[in-house]
Amino acid sequence: MVAVDRPAERGRVRLTTARRKPRRIRESPSDRALLIVIYLGLTLGVLVVVLPLLFILASSFSSPHAVTAGEVFLWPVDFTLKGYQTVLSDPQVLLGYANSLFYMIAGTLISTTLTVCIAWPLSRRTFMGRNVIMSALLFTMLFSGGLIPTYMVVQHLGLLDTRWALLLPQAVAVWQVIIARTFFRSAIPEELVEAASLDGAGDLRFLWTVVLPLSKPLIAVIALMYAIGQWNGYFDALLYLKSSDLFPLQLVLRNILVLNATNGGTNDLAAQAQNQELVNLLKYALIVITSVPVLIIYPFVARYFNKGVLIGSVKG
């Protein structure tokens, strides 16, 4: 019966390994058994996550026939790059790739700038009206006008079927503002701000020369989260875009994969069989190609996550 008291101070998360146990106490058999179960369970969990990914990867490098016949499991059969060659020579895919890169870079720039611009003042204790603004922001998390009213705004502004429609309507995420504000609060002490203002530095100059250089990890996390969000999103494109030359990769992928798979699955004419096999292979290659940029970015984000930038915000 251990009475548990939460630590009274809501300070930042302790990341030291205070749980290290002295070696001399021997484990009881039941503890040992539990540990074995835990290790086995976690290994199983890793397999559940990894196997589907490996299957897709192996299929994408296999011959069209082997893929269609279902001979591939976790290792490529009849290794070939045919799938990738086909995908990378498809103008629609290449255009989608270029579009997605553009949306990702431009969207991240806009979103990160706006987020810092609102989060920095909100983190300052001497900034009057910050509670009102913060409540107004939080309210939008709780209650929204809905899909159609937002669509009407985009329509009214003349953004339908333009690239802006993917960059502006979802530009600022309140969650990211909260993360940034919490970070600024703990990383930039109020004394520093006062010292700077005594030295005659204005707020903007202080933000530019002191805050931003001190906040690199935060800006990295925010930018990466926005970048991944832009890269992975398809719904805004589905909603606001009509011209296929503006489509991001995800929408191209959806049109090829999801729509084809549900509509044309029974198309089994002998003449099309060969072509059908290639289309099938193409899907696997397309999945891999779409996910590569994000999986390259991923380790960087994970590193910052482990540093606790995001973790601190949970308590705030």
Place this chain on the structure above:
Amino acid sequence: MTAAPPVMTAAPPVRTPEAASAPRTPRRRRTLGQRWRIALRRHWQLYLLTILPLAYFVIFKYVPISNAVIAFKDYSPVLGVWGSPWVGWTNFEMMLQNPEFPNLIRNTLLLSGYAVLASFPVPIILALALNEVRHRWFQKTVQMVTYAPYFISTVVVVSMLILMMAPRLGVISQVFGFFGVPAPDFLGDPDYFRHIYVWSDVWQTAGYSAVIYMAALSGIDPSLYEAARVDGASRLRKIWHVDIPGIMPTAMIVLILSVGNIMTIGFEKVYLLQNPLNLGQSEIIATYVYKLGILNADFGTATAVGLFNSVVNVALLLAVNWVARRLTGSGLW
């Protein structure tokens, strides 16, 4: 200060005439207007910074909220939002009379309720298990791997599901075939839709959600572990009496937030997983609003359905928060 911004003139009127030149005695309480003037003069650059983001929130968040009045109007694009005639609750009556409506509500609640229930315990178990692991490399590897699916896009996940569960050709049907059992039609049979949706969601987010609990676990006071060890607690008892109470507040917040989002369940994935065969269980409010509003251009009724959804959602959040405060003493506010 000659650089006083034009915003100054917008400051509320000052009650005492001598206030502007009043000596700054720290004891005297300043009026609200005075404090605003000082803040604006000192921090006009900060206020300048917030203009663009605030404009964003007004245009893309608050104007839509005001646009939602068309739920009570017979909206015509020619007359505009405010010019269209009021019709009272007609749109809502249309919504309630729609024979599909009870089914929509049922599908939405069942799907998201199932999702909340399934995706709540898995990350906690994962975090508790990871916390027991003493080989750093193993812990890090498991974390890295289970975290990764979070970054895969919805379109890719659904594509993978469709490829792997395809009748006859998919790898899962092959596995069933290997055991001599005919594979069920996962994508076509509406009964499988919820399971596919929910468990692929768990697959995608469990590792990510576990990070929060890992943080909470590392924040537990080490003296509690020492006390438990001195008392001779087994591993399981330590988990039960120290770890779980330690992450309880975090778990409550996560649960409240997920119940609070129960009506806004991910449109993106449901819409992708939908096909004519499973529509009976896969049509939810969000997808219905999209089809009615965007594809059929019936803005008024679609907005009414959306507004109904938002209101129910807020009510749910408030209710859950109230219950959580009563039961555990910790809530969102």
